[in-house]
């Protein structure tokens with residue numbers, strides 16, 4: 001790819017196309033006086049797998065929490081297909097703040113897996129996965145059960161349906177959490193550092209499940225991750241954030257093999273040094 005094309009890609013003109021699923025339009029987020037996201041413009045296409053990388057505090061988690069409707073943007077718009085997430089058109093045809101009903105409807109398109117599994121401790125694994133399809137989608141118990149068993153089989157937990165979360169390892173719990181989100185058939189799945197609370201030997205099994213989902217499904221995925229090899233392998237696009245802004249973005253090959261900005265180069269070299277240290281100490 002020539003230099004000009006690459007430069008254009010970094011600048012990211014974020015044109016909306018028929019393929020656009022999610023679009024952050026000039027989105028800023030502040031906590032008090034602290035601006036943690038600064039005029040973010042970002043397109044996520046249907047089915048696209050996007051990895052968000054960057055130093056601690058650069059705003060990665062905030063980006064996906066706003067999409068999950070857990071944090072409200074201070075300014076700007078988040079478009080989801082033909083609608084806005086945090087806004088809706090009222091009877092007079094004006095764009096106004098979304099009400100709870102609108103947010104609830106929009107949320108059904110979005111699935112999220114957190115660092116900590118957030119399973120219901122008093123429910124079996126099967127009930128954990130069946131609960132939302134019955135309550136939110138209105139499926140019958142039988143339909144939800146069938147769907148849940150299929151999903152739990154996919155993540156390798158068919159033999160644990162009647163167990164409770166406390167009887168499972170961290171890796172298994174995280175696989176249940178993934179099944180619980182994916183069973184809703186969202187259009188986009190959000191993964192927020194889903195392996196960072198796990199013992200190192202359990203990381204692989206969770207990444208493997210996500211990798212398979214990435215290959216098999218046409219859901220879009222946004223992953224906040226510190227697993228660079230994983231990002232390299234499954235992402236269509238990698239977005240590097242620094243201090244609340246997109247500093248650089250590109251294909252994994254561009255970002256990891258030919259980083260342009262000094263900050264990205266520094267970030268990656270620190271990361272590699274850190275990984276080498278871990279390997280040496282093992």
Ligand SMILES: Nc1ncnc2c1ncn2[C@@H]1O[C@H](COP(=O)(O)OP(=O)(O)OP(=O)(O)O)[C@@H](O)[C@H]1O
Nearest residue numbers: 031034036054055056057058059060061062063224
């Ligand atoms: N509820 C909150 N109140 C105040 N400040 C917050 C809140 N949530 C996040 N922040 C701040 O916003 C900034 C961005 O946080 P965010 O979690 O999005 O970063 P991050 O890139 O995901 O970092 P990390 O890799 O450490 O998770 C940080 O400085 C954080 O301290």
